[in-house]
Amino acid sequence: MKLANFSEVLTRTSPSICASACQGNCACKAYAHVDGSNQCLVWTKDVFNLQQLEEDDSEGNTFYLRLAASDIPNGSSSKSNKMIIFGAVLGSLGVIVLVLLVVILILKYRRRTRMREEKGDGTLAAFSYRELQNATKNFSEKLGGGGFGSVFKGALPDSSDIAVKRLEGISQGEKQFRTEVVTIGTIQHVNLVRLRGFCSEGNKKLLVYDYMPNGSLDSHLFSNQVKEKTVLGWKLRFQIALGTARGLAYLHDECRDCIIHCDIKPENILLDSQFCPKVADFGLAKLVGREFSRVLTTMRGTRGYLAPEWISGVVITAKADVYSYGMMLFELVSGRRNTEQSENEKVRFFPSWAATILTKDGDIRSLLDPRLEGDEVDIEELTRACKVACWCIRDEESHRPAMSQIVQILEGVLEVNPPPFPRSIQALVDTDEDVVFFTESSSSSSHNSSQKHSHSSSSSSKKTTNDNSTA
Numbered sequence: 001m002k003l004a005n006f007s008e009v010l011t012r013t014s015p016s017i018c019a020s021a022c023q024g025n026c027a028c029k030a031y032a033h034v035d036g037s038n039q040c041l042v043w044t045k046d047v048f049n050l051q052q053l054e055e056d057d058s059e060g061n062t063f064y065l066r067l068a069a070s071d072i073p074n075g076s077s078s079k080s081n082k083m084i085i086f087g088a089v090l091g092s093l094g095v096i097v098l099v100l101l102v103v104i105l106i107l108k109y110r111r112r113t114r115m116r117e118e119k120g121d122g123t124l125a126a127f128s129y130r131e132l133q134n135a136t137k138n139f140s141e142k143l144g145g146g147g148f149g150s151v152f153k154g155a156l157p158d159s160s161d162i163a164v165k166r167l168e169g170i171s172q173g174e175k176q177f178r179t180e181v182v183t184i185g186t187i188q189h190v191n192l193v194r195l196r197g198f199c200s201e202g203n204k205k206l207l208v209y210d211y212m213p214n215g216s217l218d219s220h221l222f223s224n225q226v227k228e229k230t231v232l233g234w235k236l237r238f239q240i241a242l243g244t245a246r247g248l249a250y251l252h253d254e255c256r257d258c259i260i261h262c263d264i265k266p267e268n269i270l271l272d273s274q275f276c277p278k279v280a281d282f283g284l285a286k287l288v289g290r291e292f293s294r295v296l297t298t299m300r301g302t303r304g305y306l307a308p309e310w311i312s313g314v315v316i317t318a319k320a321d322v323y324s325y326g327m328m329l330f331e332l333v334s335g336r337r338n339t340e341q342s343e344n345e346k347v348r349f350f351p352s353w354a355a356t357i358l359t360k361d362g363d364i365r366s367l368l369d370p371r372l373e374g375d376e377v378d379i380e381e382l383t384r385a386c387k388v389a390c391w392c393i394r395d396e397e398s399h400r401p402a403m404s405q406i407v408q409i410l411e412g413v414l415e416v417n418p419p420p421f422p423r424s425i426q427a428l429v430d431t432d433e434d435v436v437f438f439t440e441s442s443s444s445s446s447h448n449s450s451q452k453h454s455h456s457s458s459s460s461s462k463k464t465t466n467d468n469s470t471a
Contacts, residue, residue, distance in 0.1 A: 001063040002051040003032050003041065010040040018042075022066065030065045109157075124185040125197030129204050136164050144216070144267070148281070153211060161211035162196060165281075166204075177205060184282070187255060191247030193270055193278040209280070213273050216280075218266035221335055234368075234377045236275055237332050241385060242410045243277040244269055248325060249403035251282055252318040260316065264324035265305045266331060304339055308395055319397035325406070326392020329385055330354060335369030355390050355421050384409060390419035 010021060015033040018040035022031035030043040053060040133139070136154035143151045149168040155161055181198045188194065199206040214220070217240065220232050232240070244264075251259040261268075261282050270278045307323035309316060330338055330351050338350045354367050364383050388409050394400050401409070408414040 001032075001060055002049075002053050003061055003063060004030070004043060004047045004050040006045055006048065007032075007041040007043050010042060013038070013040050019064065022064070028066060030063060032061050032063050034061055124182060124195065125208070127197050127199045127206070127208060129199050129201045129206070132164050132199055132206055132208065135162065139164070139166065146263075146267070146281075161213075163209045163211045165207045165209065167206065181207070183257070184259075187251070187259075187282070189247055189250045191243045191277055191279060192250065192282055193280045210272075210278075212270035212278060212280075214271035214275055216267050217269040217271060217277070217332075220271070221266055221331060222337060230275075231371050232275075233375050234372055234382070238378070238381050238385065238410075240269065240271075240275070240277040241329055241332055242407065244279060244328075245325065245403055245406045245410060247277070247279040247282070248321055249407050251279075252321070252403050258318055260318050261321050261324075262316070263302060263305075264321050264328055265302050266328055269328070304337070307397065309397060317397060318403070319400045322392050322400045322403060322406070323397075325403070326389045326400075327351070329389040329392065333367055333369070333382070333385060333389070335371060351389070351393060354386055355419070358386055358390060358418060359421055381410075384412075384416055387416045387419055391416065394419075 010018065013021075013033075018031055018033045021040060022028040022042050025042070025044070027044040028042050029045075030047055032041045033039070034041065047065075050063065127135075132154065135156060136152045139150075139152045141153040143153050143163060145151060149166045151163050151165045153161065154164050177200050178198075181195070181200075185195045185198075193212065194210045195207060196210060197208040199208070214230075220230055248261065248264070251261060259282060261279065263281060264279075268280045270280045272278060305324040305327045307316075307320040309320060327338055333354070334350050336350070340350075356362065357364060357367055364379060364386065365377070367386060368377060368382065388401070388406055392400055392406070405414065409416045
């Protein structure tokens with residue numbers, strides 16, 4: 001350095017003695033030892049005109065400036081500086097990570113939105129378990145349950161309500177489960193609950209359906225559950241019976257593979273906001289596969305709807321659904337469980353009473369739900385419904401009509417003949433007897449008698465189907 005002005009010159013001394021002389025004087029602000037003259041210079045007043053020279057300048061000297069201890073950099077300060085720098089780097093990395101997370105969330109949201117939009121085109125959505133967990137608020141609102149699992153209410157990000165069925169006891173592999181679910185997902189019918197998507201993660205198997213705001217048929221039908229629910233009028237009940245028959249006919253006859261529901265009952269008939277019936281859990285027997293017979297054994301709560309062939313152990317066909325439908329149709333008419341006893345009745349099993357009324361030409365209105373008193377009831381529709389129900393619960397499955405034929409009867413296209421008394425109720429009908437099942441409404445009774453043994457396989461406008469025909 002080029003030394004500052006206004007220095008004080010001490011005696012000639014060594015550099016160490018010069019340093020000690022300044023350090024021992026509290027007024028000393030700086031010092032320098034001039035090598036050439038061996039002088040010690042100190043500054044006790046302000047330091048002026050101190051200049052830095054080039055390193056190779058021979059006129060330069062080393063200048064020592066006195067500082068407070070707090071002004072001298074030490075190891076801790078260096079660490080602090082390093083920590084500040086490290087914190088700044090971490091802050092930058094945090095911002096970058098945050099930006100990446102935002103980008104990922106946006107991409108996932110767009111993917112989900114696109115997935116939801118694709119569902120409108122008839123494709124199934126593959127949900128993650130976490131998505132359905134969030135949609136159902138960790139499965140907090142339970143709508144119901146059965147032998148195959150529990151159902152919970154949820155809502156998708158687009159605010160549409162869904163019903164999530166968490167399957168239990170399903171052991172199929174991932175590939176098999178997805179294949180079967182996709183098969184069911186391609187089924188679209190106005191009277192079937194639409195499958196919107198599924199989840200398959202390890203042993204977690206879930207199905208996602210449209211939510212039905214009016215719940216299941218049983219909650220409206222039976223008096224001990226009605227409370228604030230709407231009492232269904234006859235016209236609405238008949239439309240529910242017809243819609244359910246159309247949905248089952250579609251499953252049995254119009255799908256690539258015949259799908260047997262195996263658990264038709266009021267609990268599995270759901271009602272949308274307009275009370276349009278939707279068959280729920282269709283195809284579940286197909287999903288369960290070989291284990292279905294074992295699972296069914298545990299479902300004795302619905303034994304009142306099981307066809308006799310379940311007990312006999314024979315191969316189950318679509319006619320098992322027909323039997324269950326007939327038992328449910330009786331309950332639609334009476335407004336009570338078939339095995340419940342009403343206050344003013346001695347008969348405990350309602351189908352036996354209905355069969356007696358039909359075979360003895362009794363008052364058909366006496367079968368009707370007492371709550372419908374005063375309601376405008378179409379007697380012809382009521383009679384057709386009761387006759388169809390009796391035909392559906394025939395012991396021999398070959399004597400039962402197909403669901404497609406039931407639809408035609410309820411629509412009035414075919415006229416149903418009086419049914420024989422079911423053998424399971426009273427052993428009055430021989431298994432080999434030939435009984436005219438139904439004819440078209442345009443056919444006369446004489447034509448019915450002459451065509452007693454014919455099979456309705458042609459497209460003739462006047463056809464008959466006998467009691468022994470198979471679907």
